Amino acid sequence: MALVCAGVSMLFLVFVGGKDADTARARVTGAWDRTVPLIRQGYLPSVLPAGKDMAIQVLDTRQRVVASTPQLAGRPPMATFHATSDSVHAERVLCSPAGLKGCMTVFSYKVYQPDGPWLLYVAVPTVPWYGNTAALFFAIGMSLLMTAMTAGGTYRLIRKDLVPVDAIRAELAEITATDLHRRVPTADKNHQEINLLAETVNDTLDRLEGAYKRLRRFTSDASHDLRSPITAMRAQLEEALMHPDDTDWPAMTAAVLGGVDRLQAIVTDLLTLARLDARAPLDLSPADLGQLVRDELGRRTYRIRIAKDLQQGVFVDCDRLRITRLLVNLLDNAERHATSQVLVSVRATGSAATLEVADDGAGIAPEHRETVFDRFTRLDASRDRDSGGTGLGLAIAREIAEAHRGTLTIEDSRRGARFVLRLPLSEALQPAGGRDGRTAHAGVSGR
Template identity: 55%
Template sequence: MFTGRRWSVRLRLTLIAVSMTVVSGIALIAIATFSVHDLAGSFKTEEAAGAALQSVHLAKRGRLPPVVPPGKTDGMQLLNAKGEIIASTPNLVGAPRMANFAPPATGVRQDREVCDIPRYPGRCMDVVAFRIYQDEGDWILYAAAGPVPWHVHPELFALVIGASLAIMAVTAAGTYRTVTSALVPVKAIGRELEEITATDIGRRVPVPVARDEIRELAETINQTLDRLEAAAEQQRRFTSDASHDLRSPLAAMRVQVEEALHYPDDVDWKAKTRAMLGSLDRLQAIVSDLLVLAELDSGVPARHERIDLGALVGDELDRRERSVPIDRDLKPGVAIIGNRIRLARLLTNLMDNAERHAVSQVSVRVNLDGGTAVMEVSDDGAGIAPAQRELVFQRFTRLDASRNRDAGGTGLGLPIAREIARTHGGLLRLEDSTRGARFVLRIPLHPGPGGVPHPPSPDP
């Protein structure tokens, strides 16, 4: 199928090039032929005029014979002052005068096209008339030049046609060869793409040496394959981690159920139920987070509205059950555009993480930084090493030092928080702090009517 398309493109481009050459060649042949035809006609008329001037010279000296040699004319006639023909070329002996016009009284030459001359029926001749001043009156000498064929000369026309055909052949061969050479890397790229499968996505298409559009295409395809490979690898890791995390509570519940079935008389059903409810809660949390991530990854748009970030954070903190004291500093009037439910989920995930790692206190700040709204959630725990700050935003990631304390987490809270920040055009990252971990969210302010952020409300 690919080969058929390649041939089709090659032939199509060759035919286009040849067609353009044919059209251009025909136009050039026509222009050249008409130009040469006009030049040849003018040249032939001037040759006739030159031969006539020789006869004028002889007539002025009275040496012109009655029968004049034609020279480079198709015929000449000399008329005296009475209009009588006193000399002519052999082919016009006894013929009537060939023309009835004469040069103006103030001139000696006039050219005119005359048709249907008696000795040249059905033809139009270029006739040159000369006035010869004599004592008894002016004489008139006519010299005729026949028409030039439309092709001027058979050999010249054949030469022009042959050169045009040669140019067309060279153009067709050159275009065909050039397009063929250009499509060789395209064929290699297509062959490699056909062999790449989901299980062999690490392969890349060959990049041509020439720095042209095909090289750019190959590089773009390889960049796309890089992204697909990264996405596939991320998906595999996500699936593996999700399977592992889902298997843990299911395995725990299965052990508890099997233990109850084997030793029904020794089972404390209330304790067993509470243990199974804990496993179910963890399973439900993982499934809930997976659904949220699936929704965020799918790019499903959410309803956005103008939100006072400080007020939203305050309301969520007031409703929250606190496990450690919370120090808050919330600047009012920091307006952004966003989805209230998703932003509340972002804050909840950050607070859950901070409370799990805090020793005695969690701090929450909402402020401004230029045209950006800034929210900070900090704890006074052990903190996170700079080399691991991006690692915590990977899905199902738990740092080894905190696995025992973070057993209740799903490993999806921080990745979900970062995805929510991204869908709001913002950025969530870990920044330096004197103690513990400091998560900083930056979101563009809500633009005012003039295209600038709304100014914050004054501090009370």
């Protein structure tokens, strides 16, 4: 607005300056019109009528002042220049011409008389480019007013627009760890960008609240799972101490040892998870996934039949200990839930290696296929805590898969649960220029 005002004011002032200059010129012409006939007719009075801010002098052929306006009475000629031989009129700006104050524009005319050319000087105040000070102050005043009004209006408008942002800020400032259920307000539909901001903040708060709830549940589950065996062991020990003679000490010791085993298992799992959470570096090396599975299956015997479909030469970069741990967790679950058999398969699909563990048990309902990966989650069917595990097995398995840049999911199957692990194929052993591991590593497949 300031720039626009400056531009418009310039134009306005130049216009006023032009107008004022025209007016001054017209006054000079008027003076010429009035004086020249008097000179020609010989009726020239020695004191000419005074015009406002205008001074006139008439000089005869010998450069003597024969007539002038009152302020120049008895004064020498105000100027010495005169028109050239081929023109009758000349004009100059003189700052303080003789006998006058301030800068004046002096016009000089030749008036031809029988005894030679006389000179008529008419002086008027010089018109500045902006015309007059009133116009200048008017332009400056209007510009300041317009700029101030625009600035004020814009400030109020922006403040009004930013009210929702301030509301979001205030709400966020109040949301603490215990107030995570609160959400920032959304603005009206005129503030689309601010609404998007509020929605994004609310999404972030949703996720934060979810993570916070999971953490709280995990902490309470962990303490509960640790407390149960401790309470049981404490009761057994107190009972034994109260009736030392009636106690079967070896049996009691074995029972307490069972509790200690369980505590140890939970603490070991928690430590494994903590290390995985901390993203401890993996000891990666290329390994044949099929061979790894075969080795693990050969290491121990299972109460049910394990069918194998293991493609050879499916190489992945993995931490053997951790991938074996993942496999054991899946096999333990499958063995626990299968009715008669478990199928373990390994194959390369595109750029991924796929390991599947499928059993023919009751399976896992689609709505639980994500929650079973949460820590300490055991479905109702597995709630028998003595025979069941700690509920950390799948959480650990998924963390291991993700640490290897892979995924572990439960997918549809005709019967039972089907766990699918996908890992990127080893890049070190990929054929040059190709991503399809199948061609490089496809080998004997069979059970």
